Amino acid sequence: MYTAIILGEADKLSTDALLYTKWMLERYTGCYMVFFCCSDITKLQPIKSICKVVHLQKPSDDEIADVLEFIAKQEGIELPHKLAAQIASNSKSNLRQAIRSFEATWHFNTCLTENQEIKTGWEDDIAKIAKNIIEEQSSEQLYDIRGKLQNLIEHNVSAEFIFKTLVEELKSNLDDQFHKEIDTLKMKYNINSKDLEQGKSDNDAVKKIVHQFMKVEEFIAKFMSWYKTSVLKKGNHNPSQAHPSKGNN
Numbered sequence: 001m002y003t004a005i006i007l008g009e010a011d012k013l014s015t016d017a018l019l020y021t022k023w024m025l026e027r028y029t030g031c032y033m034v035f036f037c038c039s040d041i042t043k044l045q046p047i048k049s050i051c052k053v054v055h056l057q058k059p060s061d062d063e064i065a066d067v068l069e070f071i072a073k074q075e076g077i078e079l080p081h082k083l084a085a086q087i088a089s090n091s092k093s094n095l096r097q098a099i100r101s102f103e104a105t106w107h108f109n110t111c112l113t114e115n116q117e118i119k120t121g122w123e124d125d126i127a128k129i130a131k132n133i134i135e136e137q138s139s140e141q142l143y144d145i146r147g148k149l150q151n152l153i154e155h156n157v158s159a160e161f162i163f164k165t166l167v168e169e170l171k172s173n174l175d176d177q178f179h180k181e182i183d184t185l186k187m188k189y190n191i192n193s194k195d196l197e198q199g200k201s202d203n204d205a206v207k208k209i210v211h212q213f214m215k216v217e218e219f220i221a222k223f224m225s226w227y228k229t230s231v232l233k234k235g236n237h238n239p240s241q242a243h244p245s246k247g248n249n
Contacts (some may be wrong), residue, residue, distance in 0.1 A: 002032060007035065034184075061088040079102070083114055087101050101121055104119035129148055131173060133145070136161070151155065167182060189219040
C-alpha cells in the first residue's frame with residue numbers, strides 16, 4: 001500500500017531540494033507515490049527521469065465560472081453569473097488567478113453586480129511599487145523592484161496591466177506638474193497586445209513576455225532618472241523626501 005504525497009508548485013523547488021527528493025524516492029522505491037504539480041516542466045529536469053509526465057488540459061471558462069459560483073455559494077456571496085463568466089474569461093484559464101480576482105473584487109464591493117469593475121488582486125502590489133519608485137531613486141531600489149516584477153511574472157500578471165496600473169498610480173501620487181512627462185514616457189514605452197505581433201520572437205511566447213517586462217523595467221528606470229533630476233533642479237537635494245502625494249494630503 002502506497003503513501004501518496006502531493007507537492008504543489010513543485011517547479012519552485014530548488015535544484016538541491018529536487019535532487020534530495022530524487023535520492024529519497026530511489027532509496028525507498030515502492031513506499032511512496034509522489035505527485036509533482038507544476039506549471040513549468042523544465043524546472044523539474046533533475047527528477048524527470050524517474051517520473052511519468054502527465055499533461056493536464058487547462059480548465060475552460062465555464063469550468064472556472066462553476067468553481068467561482070461554488071465558492072460564492074459556500075461563502076454566502078451572491079455572485080451574478082455574468083460577472084463570474086467575465087472573471088473566468090479575464091483569468092486566461094488560470095483558476096488560481098480567477099479565485100484571487102473574485103476575492104479582490106468582492107472586497108472592493110461586497111454587493112456584486114453584473115457590470116461592475118473587476119479587480120485582479122494585484123493592484124495593491126503595483127501601488128506599492130509606484131510608491132517605492134517615488135520614495136527612492138537608486139540602483140538598489142531598481143533591483144528590489146525587479147524582484148517584485150519577477151513575482152508578478154510568475155503569477156501570470158500581464159505586463160500590459162502592470163504598465164497601465166503603474167502609470168495611474170504614479171500620476172495619483174504626484175502633482176499635476178509631473179503628469180505631462182509621465183504621459184510622454186507612457187507614449188514612448190506603451191505596452192499593448194499589438195506588441196505580441198512584433199519582433200522575431202513571434203513563435204516564442206516566453207520571449208514576447210520577457211520583452212514586455214523589459215519595457216516596463218526600462219520605463220521605471222527612465223522615470224526614476226527623470227524624477228530624481230527634476231527634484232534636484234527644484235532645489236531639493238534629497239529626492240527620496242520629495243514626493244508630493246495627492247492621496248496623502
